[in-house]
Amino acid sequence: MSQFASLTEATPDAAFVLIEAYKADLSPLKVDLSPGFYRGEDARPWILPSVQKAKQALLKDPTADHEHLPILGHAGLLDSAQKLVFDATSEDASTIASIQTIAGTGANHLGALFLAKASRPQTVWISDPSWINHTEIWQLVDNEIERRIYPYFDKQSFTIDVEGTISTLQSKAREGDVVVLHGCAHNPTGLDFSKDQWKAIANVCEEKRLIPFFDLAYQGFATGDLAEDAWSIRYFFRNTSLEMLVAQSFSKNFGLYGERVGALHVVCRTEGTRSKILNVLKRLSRAEITTPPINGAKIVAKVLGDKDLKQQWQNDLLHMSDRMSSMRERLVDALRKRQTPGSWDHILTDIGMFSMTGLQPDQIRALKEEYHVYLLPSGRVSMTGLTENNVEYVAEAVHKVVLAAKPQ
């Protein structure tokens, strides 16, 4: 008799379920606009040329082996990662506690674990909507920490309700609360705060003594400009005295998804805190993974540490973000051409991979079942799945489901 006889079946993750369904779909017309990974113009995975070159260079290293990294991770990677996010000098480095993690998920998880232990926040504030996993991560780490949402996406106008964000945090957040912020290319909306809006958010955080926890999964991928994409974080770092965290992923901007390369940075503002924080991070990480995986870390460190490879990488980033931009243009053109009802202009100004379409559940289902076009149940569309070959078909499919919908 199993000890687990009364265990319930868990609802599987929606995004992964769609990936499986898409794989099983035999239609030659199928288009996958659900997942958050880049695809080239041929709708296939793209290994960045800078990554390819780095791998070849690493092959030439006769001392290469598979030994453990230190608990904190690859030193070269962490050093470069700090510079990349914060534009950190060596002086800055003494105020940042950094540890290599299992990509962005691992960084979010370890950061939450750290905060649950080290600062014991009462509430964690998450944007409405946000990456689905933010809620899951915090719930698993400590269910006692209240998860609350702050207004973000205005469904009617496809803009950010920044007044709502600020007034909610102003009136409801308490000292020590954690605020999860997207560094750039907000997932799923594609809408980012303007610089002035970021300044206002920073003011609220300082006033209320909140702990900003930035999720940075698209640096360089969003606009093609590394500094621009990290502007918000750098502003908070240089212009506030806030202790803050950054979960940094190299999955998208290096195309190293499955290698799980990431880092968690904790910005300490008090003398002597850094080494203590590093020790806590080490102990937490040791008890879950011991050490982080080397393969992907070596590649990223190689690229970031080599002038030519880094330049190639920046070209690769431009290539990806340009393709996203041009697909946005093509999609909006195709919808305008058909005069499809709805507001589509925001798709041109949204940043990164994603946009919200505002499509309703029954329309999304129809798109999948009748046209084999896959979107997330939330109506999020990923530009990465669009190509010259399928953008007209997708526009046509969207047009049809919108027209077929019952009038409001």
Next chain:
Amino acid sequence: MSQLAATSFPADLVPQAPEDPLFGLMAAYRADPFEKKIDLGIGAYRDDNAKPWVLPVVKKADAILRDDPTVNHEYLPIAGLPAFTSAAAKLILGANSAAISDKRVHSIQTISGTGAVHLGALFLSKFYPGKPTVYFSNPTWANHNQIFSNVHLPIATYPYFSKATKGLDFTGMKRAISDAPNHSIILLHACAHNPTGVDPTQEQWKELAILLREKSHFPFFDCAYQGFASGDLAKDAWAVRYFVEQGFELCIAQSFAKNFGLYGERAGCFHFVTSAGAEAQKTISRIGSQLAILQRSEISNPPAYGARIASLILNDEALFKEWEANLRTMSGRIIDMRKALRSKLEELGTPGTWNHITDQIGMFSFTGLSEKQVLELRDVAHVYMTKNGRISMAGLNTGNVEYFAKAVDRYVQVTILQLEVYMRGLFSRYHPEADLCSSSSTVLQKLLLTYLILRELANPNSFLVSLEKRRNFNK
């Protein structure tokens, strides 16, 4: 910039934590300039030149993957690379395992062995009925304690190592497992116990199975050395397979760090096996779905590279054979070092019995030295081992085994000499006129001396305090 307010990370929540003992030891070793220093601390295989050894079959697999145009860096599924996890299950359970053909095994790829133990612990902390206590051996791998504590499972230990025999304290182990409340979780090392190197015999495993069944305990196997221990994959998996055959519901944390030399690539697997029955497949499906949620919320999906290498090797007949040969190379060298160390100590006539060195199995051996003695050996002989007295046989090679044997011999001899001098000093305090060397000293005086020696032997700390004082005086 405004004046700094108090930190969100106060000292009572973020205290100065002690350095991780194992990685701290590595740092101390690296900093030591002594030429003949020996690193017997870290649990990674080293070849006869004290260098890391990339398995030839792993090099081959790496080259194959490099030339494969279909290999990319895309996400693996949440549960990992299917070809890897299914091969991993066959490896530990046996290709013909009824549990596999009954489809009552769920396998999920993890961040090496640590990740597997952690995921298993996390799962049990959330879904095991009641508030179970996890029992592990005293001693066990240093990390077990932290892994289970961090997921808020109460922990306890069962006796394991007998200092007297340097073997298994089977009676103590059975008693504690029997005294534990029913439905406890019992952590067992599948083979090559870390840190002692002492494994139960097959007969003892059978007895344990009977006991665990009587108590309705849940076995949690930690398997980090399959193939690495004896060189024989089936032999090293015997205990796990036996328990599965006996119909237990159990779980297995499986590491590929040592037996594939893939340490830093973090290749591992967690297997959950449920007992046979009408509901088995449904149960295992539900368990799998919950494990996926936990995995998704911590790492999303596991790292691809190490799993691809291992999968390639496990699923290819020729590469698999080559891997078995590489395993025999590693385990063979370890066994040779055990034999060499034992024979050298016996050659030198070092007081004590040394058969435990070849009776124990796997990478590690428990010397039985106390922490103070370990630190002394480090200072005096520049031999590095973990504070619990564990040595890694992989750190021994034909170039240093003699030095090590001599260092141990020297240390033991000196210790006994010092002890004798100390005892004489102590004795003469009570009987200043007595001359212990004289044949006229009474039997009573000699018996008293013997008693004092035995008493001190039973209390090494008090002796060594004195030894240190003596040392400092001599400096």
